[in-house]
Amino acid sequence: QVQLEQxxxxxxxxxxxxxxxxxxxxxxxxxxxxxxxxQAPGQGFELMGWISPYNGNTNYAQKYQGxxxxxxxxxxxxxxxxxxxxxxxxxxxxxxxxDPYGSPxxxxxxxxxxxxWGQGSRVIVSS
Amino acid sequence: xxxxxxxPSVSAAPxxxxxxxxxxxxxxxxHNYVSWFQxxxxxxxxLLIYDNYKRPSGIPDxxxxxxxxxxxxxxxxxxxxxxxxxxxxxxxxxxxxxxVFGGGTxxxxx
Numbered sequence: 001q002v003q004l005e006q007x008x009x010x011x012x013x014x015x016x017x018x019x020x021x022x023x024x025x026x027x028x029x030x031x032x033x034x035x036x037x038x039q040a041p042g043q044g045f046e047l048m049g050w051i052s053p054y055n056g057n058t059n060y061a062q063k064y065q066g067x068x069x070x071x072x073x074x075x076x077x078x079x080x081x082x083x084x085x086x087x088x089x090x091x092x093x094x095x096x097x098x099d100p101y102g103s104p105x106x107x108x109x110x111x112x113x114x115x116x117w118g119q120g121s122r123v124i125v126s127s
Numbered sequence: 128x129x130x131x132x133x134x135p136s137v138s139a140a141p142x143x144x145x146x147x148x149x150x151x152x153x154x155x156x157x158h159n160y161v162s163w164f165q166x167x168x169x170x171x172x173x174l175l176i177y178d179n180y181k182r183p184s185g186i187p188d189x190x191x192x193x194x195x196x197x198x199x200x201x202x203x204x205x206x207x208x209x210x211x212x213x214x215x216x217x218x219x220x221x222x223x224x225x226x227v228f229g230g231g232t233x234x235x236x237x
Contacts, residue, residue, distance in 0.1 A: 004171075044129040044215065045228040061225065095172070112162060112177030113226070114217070119171045 002026040004034075004096050004118035011124045012086050019082040020121045022096030029077035030054045035099040035114060036070065036081045040092040048094075051079060052102045059102065086125045093120040130155065131216050131229035138235040139206045147232045149199040149216035155227055159219040161199040163192055166231075167212040175214075176201065203234070211236045 007021040022034060035050040049060040051070040058070050069082045079096055097114040100106045132150040139145035149161065163176040174183055176192040179199070192201045199216055216229040 044131075044230045045217070047226040097172075110181075110183075112174060112181075112183065114162070114164070114172070115174045115177070115183060117171040117173070 002098065002116045004098065004116055006094075006096060006118035006121045009122040009124070011126065013127055014087055014125060016086050016125075017082060017084040018086060018123055019080055020094055020096075020123070022079045022081075022118050024077045024079070024098070027098075029072075029074060031103060032105045033099045033101055033103040034070075034072065034079040035097045035101070036068070036079075036094065037097060037114075038092040038094045039120075040089070043092075045095075048081070050099055050102060053077075053079070054103055057102055083123075086123075088125050091123065091125050093122050095120050129230035130220060130223070130227035131218070133214075133216060133229040133232045135230070136233045136235065138237055139203075140237045141206055141208060143206050144202060144204045145206055145234065146203075147201045147214050147234070149201070149229045151197050151199075151218065151220075151227075153197055154222035155197075155218045155220040156194060156199055157197040158221060161192070161194055161216055161218045163190075163199075163201045164215050164217065165210075165212045166215070172215075206234075206236055208236050210234060 003025045005023045030053045033050045033052045036048045048064045051058045053072040071080045096118040098116040100111040160178045164172045166172040179194045189204050213231045215231040220227045
């Protein structure tokens with residue numbers, strides 16, 4: 001079965017960076033993109049960006065451009081998101097999710113955005 | 128402030144039917160497909176509904192959804208204790224050129 005296993009929680013000081021991993025299993029990693037989303041305390045979800053392991057294409061939400069970097073390692077079926085210049089407003093739970101957008105799976109019947117999610121990685125930014 | 132508006136909470140007794148609404152506008156729900164997700168606290172969100180009404184394999188038919196104009200709704204029939212969770216809607220917003228989410232609705236099973 002499809003699984004996305006994320007790295008554990010992190011605590012960082014303002015101005016620091018954090019890198020979160022998302023290891024995929026149960027499907028061909030390069031067939032689907034990986035999207036990254038976050039949920040701040042008491043807030044709804046936000047899509048931060050996505051990356052296609054198939055060709056390395058990325059798309060970053062304007063709000064996060066220049067502050068996040070998405071990468072993948074196809075040899076280990078792992079996606080990474082690095083967030084720099086952290087502030088307390090970045091305290092949130094960060095999720096990866098499988099996404100056919102921008103990937104070879106986009107034309108497949110029965111596909112849907114965010115059809116499988118990781119368990120979330122809590123990042124706390126505090127001095 | 129979420130682009131899509133959901134009631135903060137709903138409640139239902141076991142066996143009852145409950146509906147959760149998701150209100151948007153012509154740039155989002157009015158012209159794009161809606162998905163619904165279930166998030167049991169401490170676990171990963173789960174896709175319940177996509178393309179307005181379709182269920183992924185493994186999702187019981189107790190969960191159904193529909194859209195009308197600029198609103199969408201999720202219905203759960205035969206509510207069970209295990210359905211106690213947060214439910215949120217999602218769609219594309221053509222004006223914002225971005226994915227938008229509802230703020231989530233907490234279902235309490237009485």
